[in-house]
Amino acid sequence: MNTFWKNIIKYPRFLISVLIGFFLTTLYPIFKLLARKKNRFFAIIILSLLSTILYYTIRLMLEIN
Structure with a gap:
């Protein structure tokens, strides 16, 4: 029993x-992409676009005006 x-x-x-490993594995490509100054601009645009799409999708799903 012990x-x-x-x-x-x-x-x-x-x-x-496991959760920490999942987030590190998921976010590693994003951090690698942000390491170069040239790619930062595109990464910021992609992340802002994804967050905007997610915001409007949740807003429409919950019927919030």
Whole structure:
């Protein structure tokens, strides 16, 4: 029974490490793109365009005027 509780205690740490790994893996290409000054302009335009599309989509889904 003692090993059971030791394993249960490990799951929150595992969950946190998986989430951190997911975000680092997902955001790494964006940070790599922002490293060059030439690509910063395009990255900012793409991110602002995506956030605008997401904003209007959620606004229309929730019927907010």
